[in-house]
Amino acid sequence: MHCQACGDAAPTKHVSFHQNVGLVILRFPSSIKGELCRGCIDKYFWRMSLISFFFGWWGFISFFWTLFTLPMNVITYLGALSVPHRVR
Secondary structure, three states: OEOOOOOOEOOEEEEEEEEEEEOOOOEEEEEEEEEEEHHHHHHHHHHHHHHHHHHOOOOHHHHHHHHHHHHHHHHHHHHHOOOOOOOO
């Protein structure tokens, strides 16, 4: 299969990672969904989860949305650990 993020021919898994950036009265959600290789799974999990961890709490709705987003990203990531890394 081909990774939908980087295009490499590698083993993939369907994943969905979410990110939330909160402001006092606004929030800026983002997500990536699709068949991703292990390298892209690692990259997007860490990028989106760390941004949510540091910038997701700064609003009333964002605070609760981040409490949902972070555990879901971790559960998705743990479920994707069985995808082998591509050997070059």
